[in-house]
Ligand code: SF4
């Protein structure tokens with residue numbers, strides 16, 4: 276930490292941070308567009324202008340190193356005029372079409388225009404008008420809204436490792452476009468739209484679905500892989516519309532991949548809300564007693580899966596499962612990437628499509644592996660198998676009973692002897708432990724159907740009913 280002066284007042288700030296972020300921590304706001312903590316500094320937008328004592332001209336804050344004794348001015352008339360000038364230039368050719376722009380309500384250009392702009396334009400000429408273009412499977416560019424901040428180009432080159440976009444022409448004619456004939460195909464088209472500080476880059480998947488201020492939000496964790504990116508959920512009418520990035524500088528989390536970002540349909544559609552018996556909808560009053568009967572007569576029970584369940588549910592399943600009075604084997608690892616050290620698919624996404632393999636194995640959902648369970652089920656040694664939100668293993672052919680707990684109607688739900696509906700992670704709060712062993716909280720984002728149990732609740736019900744039956748049996752004697 277070093278001492279610097281901001282508007283004449285001394286503050287302690289972290290000299291390892293960029294000046295913009297360092298002063299934010301002491302509640303001083305410097306507006307910006309092109310700066311991003313994960314990208315190289317280019318100083319292109321000139322929005323972050325400040326005065327530095329002893330330096331004659333206004334300077335870009337994003338490009339100013341922090342050192343002991345630095346004295347900056349962020350609120351002088353000169354700074355205000357400089358920022359107003361920048362905003363006026365940036366908006367000269369902007370169509371000012373916020374009412375029909377998908378970014379409205381979460382747009383840095385809008386926010387900075389309100390907080391640091393002049394509110395009027397002196398630009399009287401015909402505005403530049405370039406037709407929008409499809410530049411990716413799920414990405415389009417509205418050139419008229421682009422402020423040439425270069426974030427998109429830097430993000431692709433520096434983090435994704437591709438160079439699909441480039442800046443062409445100069446001055447008034449500057450335009451962001453595809454660097455070659457091919458459109459963008461990579462897993463970060465949502466992130467490109469997200470880091471664009473204006474409505475220039477937009478995704479088709481979320482286009483015109485809702486105005487952003489209608490969403491209810493909750494802090495959550497992505498469910499798509501073991502990286503555990505921090506998200507903010509956007510829910511409207513109890514439907515998950517989208518995930519947005521929730522920045523976590525401590526963990527260096529600033530982005531989401533498309534696989535995780537757009538994976539919302541399973542929360543809204545094809546949900547399992549009824550108990551199933553032999554592929555047909557049934558009722559808990561019919562299904563649960565049959566499962567209880569089987570527990571009583573079972574030789575050995577196995578519980579497989581669970582790497583999509585929260586640590587809290589898994590803990591409850593183990594505690595309650597151990598009260599059933601039977602030998603139980605727990606195994607969360609059902610797919611090869613769960614057995615191996617983390618394999619990165621790209622800079623964020625991992626090959627393990629489960630958010631909580633690490634948490635599940637930490638809780639104790641790990642023993643001899645899925646192959647030994649399949650072998651024992653086929654030989655009859657295990658005769659009751661609970662499957663937590665996974666497919667029934669292909670090579671399973673034993674005569675035992677299979678109970679699938681799931682959030683959605685899948686083939687396994689229909690193929691199982693019984694299926695039990697459970698809450699999705701978005702309908703409860705809890706924690707997932709990511710590939711690095713960081714335990715991260717997620718909040719309830721959607722209201723669950725009344726009476727829908729979590730996987731942990733279901734095991735609690737089983738152990739409770741078993742113990743009640745045992746007590747009743749003792750009473751009868
Ligand atoms: S498209 Fe967006 S991110 Fe790219 S340069 Fe333009 S404003 Fe910046």
Ligand code: SF4
Pocket residue numbers: 497498499500501502503504530531532533534535536623624625
């Ligand atoms: S990298 Fe993994 S955790 Fe992050 S957004 Fe993609 S799927 Fe979700």
Ligand code: FES
Pocket residue numbers: 306307308309310317318319320321322323324335336337338
């Ligand atoms: S944020 Fe400093 S010049 Fe753009």
